[in-house]
Amino acid sequence: MKEQNKIREQFPILNQKINGYNLVYFDNGATSQKPLSVIESISDYYKNSNSNIHRGVHTLSRKATELFEQARKTLAQHFNVNNDQQLIFTAGTTDSINMVAQGLAKNYLQTGDEIILSTYEHHSNILPWQLWAEANGGKLKVIPLLEDQTIDYAAIPALISAKTKLIAITHVSNTLGLITDLEKIKTIAQKNNIPILVDGAQSAPHMPIDLQKLNVDFFVCSAHKMYGPTGIGLLYLSEKWLKELSTSKPGGGTIKTVTFEKTEYAEGALRFEPGTPNISGAIGFAAAIDFMNSVGTQTIFDHEHELVQYAQKKMSEIPEVIIYGKSDHKAGVISFNIKEQHPFDVGTLLDKYGIAVRTGHHCTQPLMHCLNVQGTVRISFAIYNTKEEIDIFIEKLVKVIKMLN
Amino acid sequence: MTINEIEKEIIEEFEIFGDDWEGKYEHLIDIGKSLPLIKEEFKTEDRIIKGCQSRVWLNSELKDGKVVYTADADAIITKGMVALMVRVLSGHKAEEIVKADLKFVDTIGLKEHLSPTRANGLVSMINKMKMDALSFSR
Known part of the structure; x- marks a missing residue:
C-alpha cells in the first residue's frame, strides 16, 4: 500500500x-499517464540541452546527440538487444508497421504473396498489409479464434502455402488482453522459414520483453502506452533485416554520400531515421523505461x-x-x-x-x-x-x- | 409552440434536478425510452448518421409547409438527446429550424454531448436536420 x-x-x-x-x-490501453521523471526529462532537455543532433560540432549539439544515443542504449538494455542499432526510433507502433510494410513491398514481397494475420489484430496491423495486398494482388490470410476467443493455433499450418511471406501478429490483444503464445507461432513459422512481425504495443507496457530470447524478425511498440510521451515508438529489426529492409522514408541524416546520380545510405539505425528525429521524445521514452525498471x-x-x-x-x-x-x-x-x-x-x-x-x-x-x-x-x-x-x-x-x- | 417556447419548457423540466446529475440522466434515459421515434421501414442504411460509436437514424418530411422529423438511436442516452432535438425542431418551418441555436442543451447541462469528441453522431444529426430543412425551403 x-x-x-x-x-x-x-x-x-x-x-x-x-x-x-x-x-x-x-484507459491505460489507449495511453498511460506519465510520471514526473518523464515530464521533467523532456522539460530539462528543452531547458538545458536542446540542439540538433548528429552533425553539429558545438557543445550543445554533442550533448543532445549523446542524450539521444544514450536513450537508444537504455532501450537496448531494457529489451536485451546487443546491437543498439537494431532499435529504430519511429513515431509509434503504427509508423513502425508501415515502415516494415513499405520496406518489404520494395524488395521482398512479390505479386500474389500471402501474409498471415490473426482475427484480433488492431487495424494498424491490418491496413498497411491490406494496402499492399490491394496494390499487388496479394492476399491476407486470417487465423481464426476458438470459442474462448484465444487463437486457434492448430488452424495455422493449413493457412501456410509456398507464397506465405510473413506472419504479422499482436503479442497482446488490445481489446481482450489475451496473450498470444509466440512460441507456438515461432515453431510453425521457423519450420516454414517465414519471418514474424510482433505488434508489442500492448505487451511492452505490461511485461518483461527480452528480444534476444523472443528472437523474431520485427518487434514494434509505442512509448506513450509505456509511461512515455506520445509521438515516439520503436521498430526492432533482427540483424538480417537491419541490413536487408528497404528504407521507405529517405531524407537528411540517412546517408553517407549524395550525388544527383546516386546516394550511398548510412548503415544501422540512422538509415531509417530521416530528418530531425523526435529528440525530446526519445529522451522521454528512455526516462519512461527507467521508471518501468525502477518498479x-x-x-x-x-x-x-x-x-x-x-x-x-x-x-x-x-x-x-x-x-x-x-x-x-x-x-x-x-x-x-x-x-x-x-x-x-x-x-x-x-x-x-x-x-x-x-x-x-x-x-x-x-x-x-x-x-x-x-x-x-x-x-x-x-x-x-x-x-x-x-x-x-x-x-x-x-x-x-x-x-x- | 415556437421553438423558443419548447426550449423553455425543456429547461424548466430539467431545472428541478439542479445539481443532481443522476436524476437528470435518469430523466434523459426515460425520454429516450418513452418515444417511439421512427418507423422500422425508415431504419435503412441511407438514413443512418454514422457517429463513431452510436448510430442515429433520421427521416425528414415536409407536411403542410412544416418539416417533420422522426429519428432513432441505438444508444439510449443518445436516443434521449435525439428525442429532445426532435421535440424542439419537428413541426416547424424550415427557416425557423435553420435559425435555431439550440442553446437549451447548454442550459440543461448536457452540452458535452454536442462536443465533437463524443463521437455519438449528434452533431452530425443536427447538421443533417438543418440541411434537410434548407433543402425543403428551396
Whole structure:
C-alpha cells in the first residue's frame, strides 16, 4: 500500500476530480499517464540541452546527440538487444508497421504473396498489409479464434502455402488482453522459414520483453502506452533485416554520400531515421523505461495480473456482465458489455462517476464482427491502479446498470 | 409552440434536478425510452448518421409547409438527446429550424454531448436536420 502510494505520487494527473468524483483512470490501453521523471526529462532537455543532433560540432549539439544515443542504449538494455542499432526510433507502433510494410513491398514481397494475420489484430496491423495486398494482388490470410476467443493455433499450418511471406501478429490483444503464445507461432513459422512481425504495443507496457530470447524478425511498440510521451515508438529489426529492409522514408541524416546520380545510405539505425528525429521524445521514452525498471517489469505484470483477476472475479458476480476473452492468461485488459445495453451508454455514465474507460470497437472491427457485437467497454490497468479503484468501479457499474434498466 | 417556447419548457423540466446529475440522466434515459421515434421501414442504411460509436437514424418530411422529423438511436442516452432535438425542431418551418441555436442543451447541462469528441453522431444529426430543412425551403 505504501509502495503503491509512492508510485501514485509520481503521477500528479491522477490526483483530480471529475464531475466531483475522484478520477479512476482505467484507459491505460489507449495511453498511460506519465510520471514526473518523464515530464521533467523532456522539460530539462528543452531547458538545458536542446540542439540538433548528429552533425553539429558545438557543445550543445554533442550533448543532445549523446542524450539521444544514450536513450537508444537504455532501450537496448531494457529489451536485451546487443546491437543498439537494431532499435529504430519511429513515431509509434503504427509508423513502425508501415515502415516494415513499405520496406518489404520494395524488395521482398512479390505479386500474389500471402501474409498471415490473426482475427484480433488492431487495424494498424491490418491496413498497411491490406494496402499492399490491394496494390499487388496479394492476399491476407486470417487465423481464426476458438470459442474462448484465444487463437486457434492448430488452424495455422493449413493457412501456410509456398507464397506465405510473413506472419504479422499482436503479442497482446488490445481489446481482450489475451496473450498470444509466440512460441507456438515461432515453431510453425521457423519450420516454414517465414519471418514474424510482433505488434508489442500492448505487451511492452505490461511485461518483461527480452528480444534476444523472443528472437523474431520485427518487434514494434509505442512509448506513450509505456509511461512515455506520445509521438515516439520503436521498430526492432533482427540483424538480417537491419541490413536487408528497404528504407521507405529517405531524407537528411540517412546517408553517407549524395550525388544527383546516386546516394550511398548510412548503415544501422540512422538509415531509417530521416530528418530531425523526435529528440525530446526519445529522451522521454528512455526516462519512461527507467521508471518501468525502477518498479520492475515483472512487478508491473504481477500487479496488473492481480488486478485483472480481482476485477474479473467481482464482475462475474454481476449477472448482467458479459466478459469477452475471459482467461487467466492475459495482460491488464478486460473487455465487457452489459446485457442489452449499448457500450456507449455504459461508458458515458461511468465517466459521470469519474471513471475513464474506453468504449467502441477499439480499432478491432474484424474482432467485433467475430464477437457479433457493435462494440465493448474496455478497462485497462497500469502500475498505479489499485484494488480500491476496482471496488469503486464495481460499485458504480452496479449503479449504472440500475440507471439503464 | 415556437421553438423558443419548447426550449423553455425543456429547461424548466430539467431545472428541478439542479445539481443532481443522476436524476437528470435518469430523466434523459426515460425520454429516450418513452418515444417511439421512427418507423422500422425508415431504419435503412441511407438514413443512418454514422457517429463513431452510436448510430442515429433520421427521416425528414415536409407536411403542410412544416418539416417533420422522426429519428432513432441505438444508444439510449443518445436516443434521449435525439428525442429532445426532435421535440424542439419537428413541426416547424424550415427557416425557423435553420435559425435555431439550440442553446437549451447548454442550459440543461448536457452540452458535452454536442462536443465533437463524443463521437455519438449528434452533431452530425443536427447538421443533417438543418440541411434537410434548407433543402425543403428551396
